[in-house]
Amino acid sequence: MFFEGSEKKAEVFVDPKQLSLLTDISDDFWAALVHCCNARILSSMHNRECKAFLLSESSLFVWADRFVILTCGETQLVKSLEYFIREIGTDKLVHLTYQRKNEYFSHAQPSCFGDDIKLLSHYVDGKALRFGEMDSHHNYVFHQDNAFKASPAHKTYELLAYQISPLASQKLTTPGLTAAQIREFLQLDRLLPGFTLDDFVFQPYGYSVNAIYKHNYLTIHITPQANSSYVSVESNLNLIERAPLILEILQPASFDLLSFNEFDFAQQTAQFIPDIYISKSLVKETLSNNYQVYFANYILPQNSFSRATQIDVAGDNHAL
């Protein structure tokens, strides 16, 4: 069974003098927004600084002045952004960033990045860039091109792991696995001490967790099945420092690191990324909105031959 784990992601800032997304916006609004991209809210939690919604396809985090949404599968996230802009109005919108990574099966998607930025361009002027090569892992970033300048202190990180170890894949596809067992496997107590967690185990497999502590957040989404396994970790905590633990648990054959405003990316990756991984792509760019973006893809060199993967000719292979 194939599931497209690859996410689209958006970050939207509003003017806090005009609007607080925490106190002025109801949960019904977020439910409607999420519905626009064909996802739904499974559960939510909050503290004084942040609300976190676990979605049928990934996650939504809301602070007073901004929200971050990630959706996977065949959702069309730009439809949710369109809803937000139409409902709230561009006058209260301070800045919008929309990001989309290359998919495993792009032809099964309702739109491509080119379609998405065409739609967004009806509402905001923007620029677009690609991080990573076309024939390899890459991420597209569209960002509004206006007076907004990101604070250097506003940092986010993504660690996207592909082809997790057979052991990890087998463990995470075990029938009847509980959320507690997955938390233990992921060592979330070590990774996220003091955080409040909200998680969900999908059937027949798949796992999502949101974690918040004060204004900090971290979210993990797992598509564990062999042949198309994918685990995304996204946070405003430093994931380069935490990469050794995450990589030890998942042992992916390949992973991407993305950071926004981590100015010490090069030094930190040299320090924390295990030597067994080879850097295949390295991209650095400062956007006109003042985000310094780094993208790196790492691979494990192969030294022995594996077998080919059998495909069931009679099966449903529309995604191939």
Place this chain on the structure above:
Amino acid sequence: MFFEGSEKKAEVFVDPKQLSLLTDISDDFWAALVHCCNARILSSMHNRECKAFLLSESSLFVWADRFVILTCGETQLVKSLEYFIREIGTDKLVHLTYQRKNEYFSHAQPSCFGDDIKLLSHYVDGKALRFGEMDSHHNYVFHQDNAFKASPAHKTYELLAYQISPLASQKLTTPGLTAAQIREFLQLDRLLPGFTLDDFVFQPYGYSVNAIYKHNYLTIHITPQANSSYVSVESNLNLIERAPLILEILQPASFDLLSFNEFDFAQQTAQFIPDIYISKSLVKETLSNNYQVYFANYILPQNSFSRATQIDVAGDNHAL
């Protein structure tokens, strides 16, 4: 400007006692067959053992007992195979193999591999496999599952190069470049001594060449534009031995090697592939039709950061 260079490929054997593809089949038939996948014949040449057609999208080679066809762009090669099977009849068909590599922009294609094998399965029973990982370069192979056993002497090779050097890309996109200049750049006299050549320079750029000598063939197709550059070389000559010269000319950041019935693949790649390339994928499988297939993907490690690639938001980005 984007062009999908990635090929679909088929090899079809017929029963030489019932039919010679060289003497019993007219050029009009091949023109009609090629038309079925939305390509057309540009030119042709032949010797006593082989006919070679240069197509608007890649190439067709015909011997008495078999043909090999490669088509790129948005062609739907299975439609040509369907035409062949319907016209010739399955009783004269000895064996069919259909191959498709992952595309840069799969969502711009009229069908996916799953659709293709569903269509072929209406006519022949077959098996399918994937060589290479889903999140990386990979090749799908569908082959008829019948009594046919490939001769160990029947060897074919593919070298697929991605992200050729900026210098090679610049040279090959030079306005007004002639076929003679491209032959010289590719050092075809060194690569193919004694071969007869038939080539074509596409506008604004792009190049195809067929080469034949007795029963031997080699074909090169070049999509030279930076950001999505792709060069395919396919032959029954040993391309592993010839890889050093090809890699020296193109200097790709990544390439695939595929071989059918090259039993010394491991030793030869150890001998001929330059050490600067790291093997990212290594797959070996013996098919039930007796083809031993090897697939390898190699990359150049990156040590310095490059800039992101700008995308024209107002442009035609449907392929992104």
